[in-house]
Amino acid sequence: MTLASTPDLTTLRAVDGLHFPGEPGYDHARLAWNLIADQHPTVIAVPESIDGAVRMVRAAADAGLRIAPQASGHGAPALDQEALRGAMLLRLHRLTGVEIDAEARTARVLGGTLWREVVEAAAPHGLTALHGSAGDVAVSGYILGGGISFYGREHGLAAHRMRAVEIITADGALVRASATEHSDLFWALQGGGGNFGAVVAIEIDLLPIPDVRTGFLLWDISAASDVVPVWRDWTRGLDRAATTSLRLLRFPPVPEMPPFLSGRSLVIIDGAILADDASAADLLQPLRALAPEMDTFASIPAPAMLEVHMDPPVPSAAISDHLMLGDLSDTAIDALLESAGVDATAAPMIIEIRHLGGAFGDPKDAAVRGIDGEYALLAVQPVAVPEFAEQAAGLVAGAIEAMRPWADCAPYLNFIDAPLDAATAFDPETLERLHRVRAQYDPDRVWLSAHALPEVEPV
Numbered sequence: 263m264t265l266a267s268t269p270d271l272t273t274l275r276a277v278d279g280l281h282f283p284g285e286p287g288y289d290h291a292r293l294a295w296n297l298i299a300d301q302h303p304t305v306i307a308v309p310e311s312i313d314g315a316v317r318m319v320r321a322a323a324d325a326g327l328r329i330a331p332q333a334s335g336h337g338a339p340a341l342d343q344e345a346l347r348g349a350m351l352l353r354l355h356r357l358t359g360v361e362i363d364a365e366a367r368t369a370r371v372l373g374g375t376l377w378r379e380v381v382e383a384a385a386p387h388g389l390t391a392l393h394g395s396a397g398d399v400a401v402s403g404y405i406l407g408g409g410i411s412f413y414g415r416e417h418g419l420a421a422h423r424m425r426a427v428e429i430i431t432a433d434g435a436l437v438r439a440s441a442t443e444h445s446d447l448f449w450a451l452q453g454g455g456g457n458f459g460a461v462v463a464i465e466i467d468l469l470p471i472p473d474v475r476t477g478f479l480l481w482d483i484s485a486a487s488d489v490v491p492v493w494r495d496w497t498r499g500l501d502r503a504a505t506t507s508l509r510l511l512r513f514p515p516v517p518e519m520p521p522f523l524s525g526r527s528l529v530i531i532d533g534a535i536l537a538d539d540a541s542a543a544d545l546l547q548p549l550r551a552l553a554p555e556m557d558t559f560a561s562i563p564a565p566a567m568l569e570v571h572m573d574p575p576v577p578s579a580a581i582s583d584h585l586m587l588g589d590l591s592d593t594a595i596d597a598l599l600e601s602a603g604v605d606a607t608a609a610p611m612i613i614e615i616r617h618l619g620g621a622f623g624d625p626k627d628a629a630v631r632g633i634d635g636e637y638a639l640l641a642v643q644p645v646a647v648p649e650f651a652e653q654a655a656g657l658v659a660g661a662i663e664a665m666r667p668w669a670d671c672a673p674y675l676n677f678i679d680a681p682l683d684a685a686t687a688f689d690p691e692t693l694e695r696l697h698r699v700r701a702q703y704d705p706d707r708v709w710l711s712a713h714a715l716p717e718v719e720p721v
């Protein structure tokens with residue numbers, strides 16, 4: 263195909279399931295999960311079947327349009343909004359479904375499916391998946407970027423537990439990529455993002471986990487200077503069975519919130535421990551010795567894991583940013599407490615540190631080989647009204663700048679909500695190989711992705 267400077271939309275108008283600006287349905291279809299993204303594509307395609315998606319991709323290609331696949335829109339702020347103005351937004355949220363093979367412990371998941379659907383379909387078989395903290399994140403974008411789960415220190419990145427991908431390539435072909443079919447493309451899809459085509463199905467491994475020891479420990483933020491260093495010490499040399507996160511949270515007084523959260527500033531540690539009750543209790547003992555105000559750790563059915571982190575249950579607007587830290591030194595903790603601890607005057611609502619290491623760092627021959635950092639830092643500020651966006655961005659930037667001196671590892675792109683060049687996350691050898699795969703499968707740069715690879719291969 264050839265990308266057109268002025269696309270001819272005549273043939274596109276004859277295709278079912280497309281929304282053009284000004285038509286009913288366009289404004290609803292352009293809404294991403296993260297409402298901060300103001301998306302204005304030339305056309306929006308909403309396929310309900312794989313065949314429909316293939317037809318829409320071919321029609322866009324014939325019209326000379328670039329194409330941006332999007333599943334849930336959790337990562338939408340990372341898409342180049344200017345480039346989207348001349349492109350087709352391929353919204354896959356109606357292309358959903360899960361087939362479980364309980365014996366093989368695998369699932370085939372259609373390209374727009376959310377994690378909640380997978381986890382609920384797997385649970386009756388005593389199985390679960392390497393999902394993230396929120397049930398309404400889609401499997402596709404999460405896995406294409408790597409996939410950091412609360413089971414990850416034991417089981418690694420979700421992208422490394424993917425068996426196969428069915429993908430529409432730029433020429434409109436439907437291709438199956440796996441370790442033995444289109445293996446270079448499969449290598450690139452394990453962490454290389456949405457730069458190679460529209461994923462219409464993914465086959466993943468499932469885990470034999472019917473119940474999880476999970477929950478949270480909660481303190482007032484005045485305890486942060488005690489809790490943060492103890493948690494850091496606890497994470498050093500920790501059993502791979504435990505994957506946790508520590509958050510400094512500041513909630514406004516909101517009547518709909520439970521009283522233990524509303525209007526309060528808190529430290530919360532949550533996560534999962536893949537061990538029996540006694541071993542989990544042994545592991546948690548040093549944290550429990552800090553006398554948390556609330557302790558909800560218990561054994562619960564695996565699907566309930568999707569509620570533990572208390573991510574927003576509905577689409578919402580937020581600005582966030584991320585750094586990857588190799589360590590959390592005493593000086594880094596001092597900076598963290600100064601910028602977001604009890605006395606901080608201008609901190610974002612959420613500062614989160616996810617503990618990684620363990621199997622997250624185990625290398626695999628994949629675009630994301632493994633994660634080098636031990637701690638992923640996230641700063642998140644919800645934006646209740648558009649007028650607050652600038653101030654929210656300032657709060658996030660302030661928290662990130664305070665911790666930047668300790669950001670000594672490549673970032674995890676799925677945690678970055680800005681159209682940052684994907685090159686920052688890959689070493690030169692990996693980047694060169696990603697470019698080679700793209701040159702083979704997308705010579706004309708049809709795909710428009712969150713965190714796009716640079717247009718030109720660096721010399």
Ligand SMILES: Cc1cc2nc3c(=O)[nH]c(=O)nc-3n(C[C@H](O)[C@H](O)[C@H](O)COP(=O)(O)OP(=O)(O)OC[C@H]3O[C@@H](n4cnc5c(N)ncnc54)[C@H](O)[C@@H]3O)c2cc1C
Nearest residue numbers: 333334335336337338394395400402403404410456461712
């Ligand atoms: C509340 C919240 C909680 C989160 N929790 C976690 C977590 O625990 N662990 C973690 O690792 N990440 C987490 N994330 C980050 C999340 O993984 C990224 O935002 C990811 O990009 C979301 O994928 P998506 O498909 O849902 O989003 P989308 O915005 O739909 O997709 C993001 C990008 O992925 C690509 N893509 C998506 N679907 C397809 C497809 N079918 N074909 C081709 N390309 C596609 C595209 O390039 C797209 O621009 C969280 C994000 C939020 C907002």
